[in-house]
Amino acid sequence: MxxxxxxxxxxxxxxxxxxxxxxxxxxxxxxxxxxxxxxxxxxxxxxxxxxxxxxxxxxxxxxxxxxxxxxxxxxxxxxxxxxxxxxxxxxxxxxxxxxxxxxxxxxxxxxxxxxxxxxxxxxxxxxxxxxxxxxxxxxxxxxxxxxxxxxxxxxxxxxxxxxxxxxGLEDVINAFLDLWGQSGAAKTVGGLFPNDADGNAWGDEIHGFPPALAGQGFQLVDPGRYQPLTDDFTSQISAFKEAGCEIVTGNMIPPDFGTFWSQAAQQGFHPKVVTIGKALLFPSVIESLGDRGDGLTSEIWWSPDxxxxxxxxxxxxxxxxxxxxxxxxxxxxxxxxxxxxxxxxxxxxxxxxxxxxxxxxxxxxxxxxxxxxxxxxxxxxxxxxxxxxKTPLVAGQWQKGADGFDLVITANRSAPFIPTTGELKLLS
Missing domain, CATH: 3.40.50.2300 (Response regulator)
Structure with a gap:
């Protein structure tokens, strides 16, 4: 006025x-x-x-x-x-x-x-x-x-x-570390953080993943922020392959993860653990990936269990x-x-x-x-x-069974009152 x-x-x-x-x-x-x-x-x-x-x-x-x-x-x-x-x-x-x-x-x-x-x-x-x-x-x-x-x-x-x-980020970091600790994968992690409010927070040098992972002996390979809805993750994939990343993490919208995961297969990048916030929360996204959705991991804020x-x-x-x-x-x-x-x-x-x-x-x-x-x-x-x-947080994995995909809780160290419902498997 x-x-x-x-x-x-x-x-x-x-x-x-x-x-x-x-x-x-x-x-x-x-x-x-x-x-x-x-x-x-x-x-x-x-x-x-x-x-x-x-x-x-x-x-x-x-x-x-x-x-x-x-x-x-x-x-x-x-x-x-x-x-x-x-x-x-x-x-x-x-x-x-x-x-x-x-x-x-x-x-x-x-x-x-x-x-x-x-x-x-x-x-x-x-x-x-x-x-x-x-x-x-x-x-x-x-x-x-x-x-x-x-x-x-x-x-x-x-x-x-x-x-x-x-x-908070401290909770999702702890849940991811709990999950990765079970995997036996090398402690070299590729980071996928978009240039948006979530991505900038997750990749923040003070409050985000970088200091927490470094404190636990992990090496984070962060190629920098990408623009949401990008159609090319070649530079990120190349950086991850060169560094020998066996774990990939980040926070992505579903279309961006679909693009990255498809291009990773095309370019011969095969990490052992992929743990992505936001994009991998939803059964509809996992179903759209077909067999490539089997074994992907994410945080679990809430479940029937x-x-x-x-x-x-x-x-x-x-x-x-x-x-x-x-x-x-x-x-x-x-x-x-x-x-x-x-x-x-x-x-x-x-x-x-x-x-x-x-x-x-x-x-x-x-x-x-x-x-x-x-x-x-x-x-x-x-x-x-x-x-x-704050509310409690655990982590888990999408596993394909006879009746389709099920999100099982495999890491509950930060919230042991929420029961685990399965064991972590490495990506094939």
């Missing part, structure tokens, strides 16, 4: 407050949520339904249908029942679009809380819009460092309106995953648990908030969350930095 040629920064709350004052209707016609016969609380939801990150949102319809059914009777708060309206929008796997639809939900739909998931391309722009417009925000499904430092977060200060739960249940519905991780398979005729996928937990936490916050008309009261309820969810405990009182709480 401009005034006399000067740009004004006005928050959602400030803008709406000013507009209300200027356009106030007679009191007899005014009907606020607090006095409506059927009060409603609005939750805005954003995820990448389309684009290269669409695998993260594959189960969105299933999760949202289950959440809406669970909340169909409303949520009790201070003796009053609030109906819950969930408004879901597609970020199209694009940070600019994520910011745009977040702004629409905040300024147009006037949501009370906004939630988002699936990589910093979605969580960060949504959180930035929420912070700017002073709307409580909860996000997940993005390592905490790209979320926090990718938004220029200061550990001594943190953020006021935005909160996040997921694991995780020993947790939903605080909202009581359903176990196994039953939640099996429910998706029954409804979709598709294999379970890791984001199911975190998408469900996002609404577990939000529902709990709504239930405990001292005043749903006051964003500060909602934020206070977020900060005081101590909830056992289908992905594990969520508790912002003990995070690595303000605004962040």
């Amino acid at each position: 401009t005034l006399n040629g000067k740009k004004l920064n006005i928050s959602r709350r400030g803008f709406l407050g000013g507009a209300t004052a200027a356009l106030a209707a007679p009191a007899i016609l005014t009907r606020t949520r607090a006095y409506a016969a059927d009060p409603v609380i609005k939750i805005g939801h954003i995820s990448p339904r389309t684009g290269p990150l669409a695998g993260f949102a594959e189960a969105d319809d299933y999760v949202l249908e289950g959440i809406k059914a669970a909340l169909s009777g409303g949520i009790e708060n201070n003796g009053k029942t609030y109906q819950v309206e969930i408004l879901s929008k597609d970020s199209q796997s694009n940070p600019n679009r994520a910011a745009e639809v977040a702004s629409e939900l905040i300024l147009g739909d006037e949501v009370d809380i906004i939630v988002a998931a699936s990589t910093p391309d979605t969580t960060n722009p949504v959180s930035d819009q929420a912070e700017l417009n002073e709307v409580p925000c909860i996000t997940t499904d993005c390592p905490w460092q790209p979320y926090f430092f990718g938004r220029n977060g200061d550990p001594a200060v943190g953020f006021d309106y935005t909160y996040h739960f997921f694991w 995780h020993p947790f249940s939903s605080s909202l519905t009581g359903v176990s991780a196994k039953d939640l995953a099996n429910g998706y398979t029954a409804a979709s005729n598709r294999p379970w996928t890791q984001p199911i648990g975190f998408k469900h937990a996002l609404f577990e936490v939000t529902s709990d916050v709504i239930r405990r908030s001292a005043d749903l008309e006051d964003p500060a009261a909602i934020l206070d309820a977020i900060r005081k969350t101590k909830l056992s969810t289908v992905v594990g405990p969520v508790d912002w009182s003990s995070g690595p930095v303000r605004n962040v709480t």
